[in-house]
Amino acid sequence: xxxxxxxxxxxxxxxxxxxxxxxxxxxxxxxxxxxxxxxxxxxxxxxxxxxxxxxxxxxxxxxxxxxxxxxxxxxxxxxxxxxxxxxxxxxxxxxxxxxxxxxxxxxxxxxxxxxxxxxxxxxxxxxxxxxxxxxxxxxxxxxxxxxxxxxxxxxxxxxxxxxxxxxxxxxxxxxxxxxxxx
Amino acid sequence: xxxxxxxxxxxxxxxxxxxxxxxxxxxxxxxxxxxxxxxxxxxxxxxxxxxxxxxxxxxxxxxxxxxxxxxxxxxxxxxxxxxxxxxxxxxxxxxxxxxxxxxxxxxxxxxxxxxxxxxxxxxxxxxxxxxxxxxxxxxxxxxxxxxxxxxxxxxxxxxxxxxxxxxxxxxxxxxxxxxxxxxxxxxxxxxxxxxxxxxxxxxxxxxxxxxxxxxxxxxxxxxxxxxxxxxxxxxxxxxxxxx
Numbered sequence: 164x165x166x167x168x169x170x171x172x173x174x175x176x177x178x179x180x181x182x183x184x185x186x187x188x189x190x191x192x193x194x195x196x197x198x199x200x201x202x203x204x205x206x207x208x209x210x211x212x213x214x215x216x217x218x219x220x221x222x223x224x225x226x227x228x229x230x231x232x233x234x235x236x237x238x239x240x241x242x243x244x245x246x247x248x249x250x251x252x253x254x255x256x257x258x259x260x261x262x263x264x265x266x267x268x269x270x271x272x273x274x275x276x277x278x279x280x281x282x283x284x285x286x287x288x289x290x291x292x293x294x295x296x297x298x299x300x301x302x303x304x305x306x307x308x309x310x311x312x313x314x315x316x317x318x319x320x321x322x323x324x325x326x327x328x329x330x331x332x333x334x335x336x337x338x339x340x341x342x343x344x345x
Numbered sequence: 346x347x348x349x350x351x352x353x354x355x356x357x358x359x360x361x362x363x364x365x366x367x368x369x370x371x372x373x374x375x376x377x378x379x380x381x382x383x384x385x386x387x388x389x390x391x392x393x394x395x396x397x398x399x400x401x402x403x404x405x406x407x408x409x410x411x412x413x414x415x416x417x418x419x420x421x422x423x424x425x426x427x428x429x430x431x432x433x434x435x436x437x438x439x440x441x442x443x444x445x446x447x448x449x450x451x452x453x454x455x456x457x458x459x460x461x462x463x464x465x466x467x468x469x470x471x472x473x474x475x476x477x478x479x480x481x482x483x484x485x486x487x488x489x490x491x492x493x494x495x496x497x498x499x500x501x502x503x504x505x506x507x508x509x510x511x512x513x514x515x516x517x518x519x520x521x522x523x524x525x526x527x528x529x530x531x532x533x534x535x536x537x538x539x540x541x542x543x544x545x546x547x548x549x550x551x552x553x554x555x556x557x558x559x560x561x562x563x564x565x566x567x568x569x570x571x572x573x574x575x576x577x578x579x580x581x582x583x584x585x586x587x588x
Contacts, residue, residue, distance in 0.1 A: 189402035198402070267397075270569070274398035292360055293395040296581065299362055317360075318352050321391055328394070 177209065180223055183295065184230055190290040191234055193279045201237070205230040224297065228305040231287070238283075277327040285320035288313050350374075350381065359388045361506075361539075368538040376563040389566040390546075396577040397569060461585040470498065471583040473508040473543075475575060476515035481525060484518045487588040488526055488533065495537045505539060508578070512545030512571035516552070519544045521560040534564055545571035 184205060188198035208229050209216075216225050278286055287306060291297045292313075299317075303310045350371070357363050358371050375382040460467060472494055476487045491509055498505035509518075517523040519542050524530065534540055542565040549559045549567065561567070568574035579585055 185404075186399050186402050190399050195403050199404075270394065271398045274394050278395065278398065289395065290399070293392050294399050296361075299357070299360070314353050314356070317356055321356065321388065322352065324395075325387070325391060328391075 177206065177222065177226070180226055181206075183223065184226060186294060187227060187290055188230060188234070190278060190294060191283075191287060193275060197237070201230055201233050204233045208233065223295070224301050224305055227291065227295075227297075228307075231306055273328060273331050274324075277324050277331070280327060281320050281323055284308075284312075285316045285323070288316040289320040289324070292317055355381075355385055355388055359385060359392060365538045369535065372534065372538070372564050382563060386567055390569065393568045393574060393577070396581075397573045400573075400577050400580055461579070461587075463579050463582070467584040468582055469494075469584070470503055470505045471507075471578075471581075472505070473510050473575065473578050473583055473585055475571070475585065475587045476509065476511045476518060477513040477571075479514035479517040483588055484515075484526060487518070488529060490586070490588060491540065492533060495533075495540060499537075506541075507537070507539060508541045508543050508574075508583075510543045510545070510568070510571050510574055512548045516544055516548045516559075518542075519561050519565045521562050524562060527562055530562060541566055543568050543571075543574055545574075547571070 181202060184202045185198055188201040189195065192198055192201070205226055209226055212229070216222065278289065281289065284306075288302055291302045291305065292299070297305065299310050299313045302313045306313070354363075354371075358368060363371065371381075375385060462468065474487050474491055476483060478484075487509055491507055495505060495507060511517075511519050518526065518530075521527065530542065534542070542562065544561055544565050544567050546567045547570040549561075552559050575585060
């Protein structure tokens with residue numbers, strides 16, 4: 164907000180990407196306020212680092228990469244992690260198990276709950292590939308991990324997601340529960 | 346050749362990470378191997394569900410993001426249209442969009458077809474053709490249009506992605522025992538790896554509930570609903586053409 168007042172929309176292309184960034188941020192943290200903050204912070208940092216952007220075509224990937232750092236910074240400030248690599252494979256959001264996929268709204272709630280239960284690293288890879296159709300190499304560059312890790316995380320993420328959703332589909336009598344996850 | 350394909354390979358296939366030769370080989374195997382086709386189909390279904398789940402993320406009250414209000418309005422319209430679609434067999438759905446969002450595709454998509462894009466400039470490289478009629482001339486028009494677009498892209502050296510999405514009665518085009526153009530479609534698919542046939546899961550479920558046996562052409566993907574696929578693709582910047 165502040166950066167917007169001070170500097171205004173510095174590139175029309177960047178403003179157009181705000182909903183895209185928000186969707187990714189929301190899919191990572193499942194918290195509307197935090198997602199909004201992450202996007203704001205990303206724009207703010209993008210402004211200060213704008214000279215680093217060499218190719219206009221890479222704008223989206225560049226912004227997502229900045230947002231990834233903002234997100235990791237946020238997590239570091241929240242928890243006393245010693246090694247980022249360790250918790251990227253372990254951290255689950257603590258959301259409830261997805262249950263009862265009946266109608267469209269419930270399907271959406273179920274899938275979000277299932278995605279929220281994935282370990283952070285898997286969740287990030289899955290959302291970047293599935294929501295924004297980034298290539299594996301792009302995701303590797305954005306998250307600063309090897310392409311092989313992108314592939315293995317994606318594979319594990321989809322397998323877990325299918326297991327969670329299958330389990331949910333077999334419990335049609337239960338009510339969907341979706342807890343906000345910070 | 347007959348070794349079990351790893352999940353990673355199938356993921357790379359659905360994510361468009363395989364090269365043309367590898368994709369074509371996998372498509373050929375899918376024709377023979379129903380179980381493989383089923384695995385790919387399940388992956389695509391999962392992908393569609395994830396896209397649908399985040400197509401319209403919630404916005405905090407009082408913290409309305411600065412996302413362009415018009416874009417949000419368009420998104421709301423698109424979802425309003427989703428409900429209309431189910432009731433009115435499709436065609437009316439996308440008329441709810443703002444007129445200025447409707448941009449004509451340059452070049453080959455012409456002939457009075459309804460073209461919609463949420464982008465300022467319609468993207469000629471990512472196009473979905475929507476068919477909801479079983480009229481043979483409409484089916485033929487959809488295939489002609491797809492072929493024209495892909496050929497044009499090939500001539501110009503552009504990497505184009507094209508989806509033919511069928512729902513309602515248009516599903517006949519993708520049904521193995523109903524499609525009058527099965528052979529032509531198989532040839533097209535063989536020639537263009539980036540061409541996808543997408544069937545509406547809801548239409549299939551309805552036919553099955555009426556006691557019909559629905560067998561889709563090899564390589565056909567299933568989306569949870571045609572409209573969810575269309576809305577998701579529109580939000581990703583694809584161009585929609587109603588045939």
